[in-house]
Structure formats: structure tokens, C-alpha cells
Amino acid sequence: MTNSSESLISFVDNLAAADIYVEDNFPLSLRGTVNMQTPLAISFLLGSAMVGNKVVGFFHKLPPFVADKPLRAACLFFSSQLPDVVQIPLFFCKTPEQLADILPRAVKASTDSGLPVQVVLSANVLNNYVSKPISYDLQDKVLPHFSADVASWKPAQKNEKLKTTYTYTAQALPPQEAQESISFELVDAWFPEFIMPIRNSAQVDQLKNLTEVKTTERELVFVHNWINGLLGLNITVSVGLEPELALTKSELCPGCPFMAIYACKDIVAYAVFSSVCCAAVRDIYGVTPATYSEFRGIVAKKLNIQPLFVGTASDAPDAEQLANGTVLILQDTAKQLLPPIAAINKLKQIKNSSLPYSCTNIKKTSLPKLNVKKCNCISSTIKPICKDNTHCPALYEGEETIQINKLICSGCRVCASYCPTKALS
Amino acid sequence: MNYCLIFCGYRNEIFDTVVRLMLESARESDYLLSTKTQELRAPYSSLALSAKLVGSARPEVLTVILDFDHVYVEQPVIDSKPTVILSPKKLGIEMKDDSLHYWGVAGAILKIISDLSPAYVTSYLIDKDMNDEMNLFKKHSVTSLPLDMQEYIANFGL
Numbered sequence: 001m002t003n004s005s006e007s008l009i010s011f012v013d014n015l016a017a018a019d020i021y022v023e024d025n026f027p028l029s030l031r032g033t034v035n036m037q038t039p040l041a042i043s044f045l046l047g048s049a050m051v052g053n054k055v056v057g058f059f060h061k062l063p064p065f066v067a068d069k070p071l072r073a074a075c076l077f078f079s080s081q082l083p084d085v086v087q088i089p090l091f092f093c094k095t096p097e098q099l100a101d102i103l104p105r106a107v108k109a110s111t112d113s114g115l116p117v118q119v120v121l122s123a124n125v126l127n128n129y130v131s132k133p134i135s136y137d138l139q140d141k142v143l144p145h146f147s148a149d150v151a152s153w154k155p156a157q158k159n160e161k162l163k164t165t166y167t168y169t170a171q172a173l174p175p176q177e178a179q180e181s182i183s184f185e186l187v188d189a190w191f192p193e194f195i196m197p198i199r200n201s202a203q204v205d206q207l208k209n210l211t212e213v214k215t216t217e218r219e220l221v222f223v224h225n226w227i228n229g230l231l232g233l234n235i236t237v238s239v240g241l242e243p244e245l246a247l248t249k250s251e252l253c254p255g256c257p258f259m260a261i262y263a264c265k266d267i268v269a270y271a272v273f274s275s276v277c278c279a280a281v282r283d284i285y286g287v288t289p290a291t292y293s294e295f296r297g298i299v300a301k302k303l304n305i306q307p308l309f310v311g312t313a314s315d316a317p318d319a320e321q322l323a324n325g326t327v328l329i330l331q332d333t334a335k336q337l338l339p340p341i342a343a344i345n346k347l348k349q350i351k352n353s354s355l356p357y358s359c360t361n362i363k364k365t366s367l368p369k370l371n372v373k374k375c376n377c378i379s380s381t382i383k384p385i386c387k388d389n390t391h392c393p394a395l396y397e398g399e400e401t402i403q404i405n406k407l408i409c410s411g412c413r414v415c416a417s418y419c420p421t422k423a424l425s
Numbered sequence: 426m427n428y429c430l431i432f433c434g435y436r437n438e439i440f441d442t443v444v445r446l447m448l449e450s451a452r453e454s455d456y457l458l459s460t461k462t463q464e465l466r467a468p469y470s471s472l473a474l475s476a477k478l479v480g481s482a483r484p485e486v487l488t489v490i491l492d493f494d495h496v497y498v499e500q501p502v503i504d505s506k507p508t509v510i511l512s513p514k515k516l517g518i519e520m521k522d523d524s525l526h527y528w529g530v531a532g533a534i535l536k537i538i539s540d541l542s543p544a545y546v547t548s549y550l551i552d553k554d555m556n557d558e559m560n561l562f563k564k565h566s567v568t569s570l571p572l573d574m575q576e577y578i579a580n581f582g583l
Contacts, residue, residue, distance in 0.1 A: 001445045001452075027465040080464070127462040127472060129448055187461050247473035247503075248433045248496040250466050280467035393435050393469045396520055397495065405522045408469070 004096035004125055005029070007134040008078075011103050015074070018053035019045055024312075024360055025278050026058045027080065027126050037275075037315030038063060042077075046116065049075035060277045062118055070114035074107045077118045080126060082184060082222040086230055090195045091119045092184055096130045102193065122184060181214050182223055183241050195226060204231050214240030250280045254394040255362040255410030257330050257355050258285060260344040261310065263389075263417050270308035270326070270350060273298065275315055276359060284391055292317055299325035308350060312358050313337065326350060332358035345413045365411035367404060374423035375401040386415040386424060427486045428456075428478040428538060431503075434493035435471035439524040443493075443531050448476055450545040451538075456480050471496040478538070487581055489537055493527050494520075507581055509537060509574055516565060528558040532565035537578060 005028050012020065012030065021041040022032035034041050042065045045055040049071040061081040067088060083090070091106045093099055102119065110117040183189035192203065207213075207227060215223045217239045224237040252259060258281050261267060273290035274281070281287050287310070290298065295309040308326045313335045329338050331354050338354040341347055343365075347355065357363050377384040379400045386402060387395040394409035395402055401423075416424040430447070434440040452458055457479040465472055471494065477486075485507075490497055492512040511533050513520050518529040528550075535543055543566055550559040569575065 123464040248471035253469045
């Protein structure tokens, strides 16, 4: 029984990529060799591939970028979410079984076309178990699914190699009723395996008889942009499919800086924006994703509610540019731009400052003490406030009291600030 | 008989081990498997993995939720179908830092799926010299389930 994330890691090892970028909190235990903010990392990887290095990037959602220079080696961008628009060739990997087939094709497509290629990985691919180990044969895998067609693909680059066109011809056509439900999230629904950033006549033929297509809410923008924008069809795309059920409670990492920020009483006066890529933080606190540049635009106009930006030191601009608005910086590098706070639980009010660590370098300090006699939420059949408010996985319900998991607790003591009986200290 | 096992937990390392062993056991017992998971929201976020064990052509499916860390959120779509929830609290297993309770919950599944062989798990535990884990697994694979759960399963006609 193999975990599919192990297969992905072994694929990256086999590829022998010179540069690997892994965005913070990407759900794969893989260490990157490139440490910089996402837009810069994309430029770095493209530059490296231009001089003949194989490069791989893992992103939550690939931001828009321009790839206008031919690459000399394979450049693969993996993402766990669909992009909004098709900007480079896209492969979609829905099930772990598809990995062994799609990844070598993506490498070959990138090498042959001189373009970066994006591979979108579903949740199943990232976490699932397969009974047979997935093996990749990067050398011998040929491309039965591509055929050259010079007429329809004219890339902007003036490179002879790029004039070769790749159209997708061998994908089996799904039945008509399956096409009416297009979804990457749902295992049973239909979704194409490959999309080029050009109008593909084979895919137009597949879909032209449809009048309406249903998809899930999260995929609506992509499916609409693909069918009505790229393919030029006039089909109504609507939300009609339910996403996979979210079955479990969201938990943050032990010592997550957002726990301390949201433990501050005056946080209610702020609308929080953040460049930190964490779906759990967005789910639990409703934080709006934004970059530093976007935040500068947000604070340019006076709003009814005060905006607060939480970002990391590694992607922060100069101190002068931080002057507008309220900013909290999470220290993931030594670059000190704002007055520091000694410990994360010392954040008593929101003001421009830097917190001692980020989500990638959470420091472990001495653990909080639990006074068993005072801890009475569970024995009084009340939901434990410390656990419910912090969403900390280091706290769990024992038989009569809350328990602290000493193996994972970081000692941030944010839980103590919520305890009504001061049992935690 | 057909089952839908839903594993829920956030202690990633032990979760991974237990799920692998249970799925392998199901495969060894000639169940046809298909698994799927939800998106992992953060490194310590809880994960749910559902495995369909197809053992017969009959349409009945019993959903068994193995809620290792009390993270399952009740949902009408699932709870409206025949469902049994196995959690440390329901089975009277004390949760501990070293995640031993995972083995107790995993052992209890053998009381529901009687043709699931414990051999694969026990041989793994013997191999690794994991005695405490073995004791808990064995204890809960022979201990009777809570009465209400027994009644429910009996009514379902297993």
C-alpha cells in the first residue's frame, strides 16, 4: 500500500530537478531548494529552465505570469487548485492511478514545447493510498496522446522548436450525460485530462452539442473561462454539483501565529488580509488572501473597517513601504522591519509589529502547566473554551479535564489566555 | 457485505500507519477497495479518508466512521444512512499523547467486519515489537462493543 504523496516525491527525485520550489504549507513533505516569495520564485525557476536546468515548483494556486522565452529543460508547476485561466499547457491528475501516466507526459510536453507545463493535482492524488507502487519511466515513455499540427499552434516565441503544435487527440470521449457534469473535485464526474492555451478543435467537437454544464462552486470560474472563453462556445455554466463533503474539523498548527492574533481583543475592529497560504486559517478566521502590493491599494482608500495585513518577513517590501495601514510581520527570516514582540502571547493589542516566528519556523518553548483541580469545563459538560477558540491540535479532551499533547505542543500559551478558570498557566 | 470506512484523525504519522494496515487487511481479505480523501487544509489539519469495501453484490452499505481524534463533524448526508461511529469516547478508550488509542479504535472494527483478518496488523506489531499497541488492539478486537452499537448492528442484519 503506497501513499500517493510518496510517489510524487519519488518522481521529483527521479527527475533530478536542479531547483525545487515548495510554497509554504503545501500539503507534501518535500523540502524546496528555492526560498523566496512566489512571483519571484516563478521567475527564478523559468530563468533556471532557460539555461537547461530541470525545475519543479509546487504552488497552492499558480498566479498569473508571462513565459515569453523558450526553455531548454523541463519546467513543471504543480498546483493543488485550478487556475482561473489557462495560461500554459495544463494536465489534470484526478486519481493516484493517473500519476504514472500523466507525469512523464508532462515532462515530455515541457521538454518538447519549451514551455512550462502545469499539473493540477486533486486532493485524492495528494493524500490517497494505492495498492501498487507507482513507477515512472521518464526515459522510455512516448507520447501516444500528442500529434504534431503546425497550423493551429503559433506560440509568441520566435523559436523553431516551438512551432510544433500539440493537439490532444486520443482522449476517450465521455458519454453525453457525463459531459453535462464537469468537475475536477468530484471523483465520479468527467473532466478533461489536458488543456492547451489555444482553441482545441477536438475539445470543441466534444462539447459543442451541450447547452448547459454543471460544476461545483469552486470550479465555476475555471470551467466558464475554459468553455466560453478559450473554446469560444456559448454554453451556460452553472453551479449544480455538491463538492466532496468536508467531514472533519479544521485544526491549525500548534503555536500558529494566527491563534495569538485572534486572541487579541481588538481584532474585532479589523478586516484581516494575509499573504500566508493556509486554507485552515482562511476557513477558521475568514482571512482574505492578499499580497503586500494589493494591501497598499486597499489602504489607499478609507474604509469603514480598519484593514490589517499579516505577512511574512521574506516577502515584505522595505520598511518605508510598510508605513500605510496596520501590518503584522511574521519573522521567517532575520530581516527585522518592525518593532519585535518578545513572545507570541505578549501581543496584547494590534499595532505595527513583528511576531517572533512564522508558520514555517514555530519555536518550541516550555509547556504550559495544567492545574487539574481548576480545569472543570469537561466535568461540567461544557465545551472546553481553550480548545474551541484556539483550534489547537495539541489540546484534546481527556476523561475529566483537557489534556495537553506534550509531543506537539509548542508552548505558545495562547490557550491560557482563553481559560476562564486560569487552569492553564 | 459492503462497508464504507471513514477514517478521521490529525496525528498524521500514526494515522498513515493505521490506515495503510487496515486497507491492506481489507485487500488481503478479498474486499474490492476504492478510496478517496478530502483536501488537507494545513499540515496539522485533520484528514478524512473514505474507503469503500465491496464484498458482495447486495446493495446494502454500512458506513463505519473511525473517529480517532473526535474530529468528525456530524453531517445529515452521511448520518441519514446506516452509520456506526467508533471513537475513543464511545469505546471507553483513554486518549493519550503517544496516540495508543488509535490501535484500540482500529481493533474495534474487527467486531463489526468479522471476516477482516487481524493477522496483517498483529504481525506488523510483533515485527516492530510494539507490545502496548498490540495489547490494546487485541483487547478491543475481542471486547464487546457498547450495547446500543451492538443492537444497531444486529438490526442492520449483519
